[in-house]
Amino acid sequence: MSADTHPASTPLADDELRTLDAHWRAANYLAVGQIYLMANPLLTEPLRPEHIKPRLLGHWGTSPGLNLIHTHLNRIVRNRDLDALCVWGPGHGGPAVVANSWLEGSYTEIYPDVTRDAAGMTRLFRQFSFPGGIPSHVAPETPGSIHEGGELGYSLSHAYGAAFDNPDLLVACVIGDGEAETGPLAASWHSNKFLDPVHDGAVLPVLHLNGYKIANPAVLARLPEPELDELLRGYGHDPIHVTGDDPNAVHRALAEAMDTALGRIAALQRAAREEGARERPRWPMIVLRTPKGWTGPAQVDGLPVEGTWRSHQVPLTAVRENPDHLRRLEAWLRSYRPEELFDDRGRPRPDVLAWIPEGSRRLGATPYANGGLLLRELPLPAPDTYAVPVDKPGTTLHEPTAVLGELLEDVMRATADRRDFRLVGPDETASNRLQAVYGATGKAWQAQTLQVDEHLDRHGRVMEILSEHTCQGWLEGYLLTGRHGLFSCYEAFAHIVDSMVNQHIKWLRVTRRLSWRAPIASLNYLLTSHVWRQDHNGFSHQDPGFVDHILNKSPEAVRVYLPPDANTLLSVADHALRSRDYVNVIVAGKQPCFDWLSMDAARVHCARGAGIWDWAGTENGGREPDVVLACAGDVPTQEVLAAAQLLRRQLPELSVRVVNVVDIARLMPSDEHPHGMSDFEYDGLFTPDKPVVFAYHGYPWLIHRLAYRRTGHQNLHVRGYQEIGTTTTPFDMVVRNDLDRYRLVMDVVDRVPGLAVRAAAVRQRMADTRQRHHEWIRVHGTDLPEVADWSWDA
Known part of the structure; x- marks a missing residue:
């Protein structure tokens, strides 16, 4: 057991050690209970198979370490009267964080039926990883959480994001040794180069190394301490190492480490805020090494469990069927001495609650973990102030x-x-x-x-x-x-x-x-x-x-x-x-x-999400369109407008409707997306039976997927990106992917009944222009003049 030497902090008194250990044992007991029990929460009678959940789901291995960290965070928050938030990185630490929020009372305040007594404890246990209950990881349902624990790699960047512009906030971040192997986590160590000690809060990373992931050793846990220390110092941190498996010694060392870290943080902030220090701080962090599945079964069925990967999930898997497993589970639960932790009504005893902070200082009750409570309206200026003048489209x-x-x-x-x-x-x-x-x-x-x-x-x-x-x-x-x-x-x-x-x-x-x-x-x-x-x-x-x-x-x-x-x-x-x-x-x-719409027209069009640009089409005298040219995206819009202009000149008798889509979800049915159109609206816009040539910014099959149930889907032809690209001219990109204006005109000729024969010469001119483009760019390196110099002229 070791702790780095730093400026002195007051050693734990025996009473402080006893109460910290009581809280930790209570949290461990509650974590085990959530994984296994659906009745008999206080062990008032011998455990029987019917007290055990039929499906055992959850993760024990990381829970004792998280409970230990939560216990000691309570102490420094209470001692220093801090605003604090903790980001819990280990993927499946749900039992621990839920247990601690129940102990501090924040869980009951949010979920009043989960009372802080035996009846509430029964509900707490039963709901965990149970149909109609709560997930096994730290989730939105968990008080005090801002971090979804189902995926690894993001805890440290989340913690820094929380600290930015919150100068009085301490953000503790527990990083599991599995998570520490991910690319996103490795990059996020550099966030300390962006943390402003004047205007931002502090982040205290706690790298929790318990040796194993699901089935394999953890890389950082197998590094010798000097090598790991060099790595973390290279990232710009000042690591404090706490290692051990004796609870009393670890309690004392972790308390000293947290006191030292908080003292160092306060000194760095004071130097920057009051003394004008400008050098980049070397922020402290804690490296905590404890056994995986600590305080759990040492062996099961003759195989080592505590301190190994076997403790990752459910150490005793056959409790309902195997009497030996049932006996071991009861012995495990009783090893925490629950009668010392909870009174006969199931309420936590005073020793357990001695370090719980007050009110919103509790980690489960901090408003920083429910940020909408702190959110203010953004002072947005009116868009009209920045609008570009549009006297004439295009x-x-x-x-x-x-x-x-x-x-x-x-x-x-x-x-x-x-x-x-x-x-x-x-x-x-x-x-x-x-x-x-x-x-x-x-x-x-x-x-x-x-x-x-x-x-x-x-x-x-x-x-x-x-x-x-x-x-x-x-x-x-x-x-x-x-x-x-x-x-x-x-x-x-x-x-x-x-x-x-x-x-x-x-x-x-x-x-x-x-x-x-x-x-x-x-x-x-x-x-x-x-x-x-x-x-x-x-x-x-x-x-x-x-x-x-x-x-x-x-x-x-x-x-x-x-x-x-x-x-x-x-x-x-x-x-x-x-x-x-x-x-x-x-x-x-x-x-x-090109600028197409004035600010007033843009506002109306965006509110509508999709609409007809009547100035661009040729629906003369109330005629139904012969074809709909639709577009979504800036380049597709330009190509559709250019195609509409070509059709206006080459086939003036053709009735063309131009539809622009800003909100792509408008294409979905109204019962599948809140922004979706009813069939009535969709048919009115795109027609139920006329050809629709749709130029889309992305992959064309997305439009088909969104509109596949529409009446006129069989008439829908989508052009978009076909995964054909290179370094080339702007117009050549659209030509290569058949999204260009000439291809769109050819599509109209191909799909409007009667045009294949009547407009064969028009189609041929479009194909010839595409070929001329192909030859032109290879000689001149620029787009055709009629493309490069194009503008809208109705």
């Missing part, structure tokens, strides 16, 4: 994201004092044309700076690190603790966080059903540098499939928008930044793009 061009950047600059300025808005992204803020924000704030940075550096700011609120996982984790932690933000990313690489956003969507879906969880600000993505304009990066940067991933998720929580120009982007962004409890995905271009 004659002027702007960079949509650059226009949005001006709005975001003013949002940054309006939140300068309250510090509750951040922009995150992987080294792409300026690349994505959002650099206007640097007029209000710089890029957060605590590491070394050089004279050539630009916009680095120790107190900045633009967050850039070339790790999409870390950006996502930061923003999730920031939102979940009651703030606002935007994630700007190259479209192709949003896929890197597919799994992370999936977990966040699950979180939102569950919290919508929990009345005690207040709504939080939406997770907003701005995906730009998109598939159609990767002129210099090429095929590796061309993937529009993040939208497909999102639209597979819970319809109540996901929204996808494809604004076709600058003013529609302003309208959509205003809506997304004001919204609550959604994941909003906005796909918009950063390259010069």
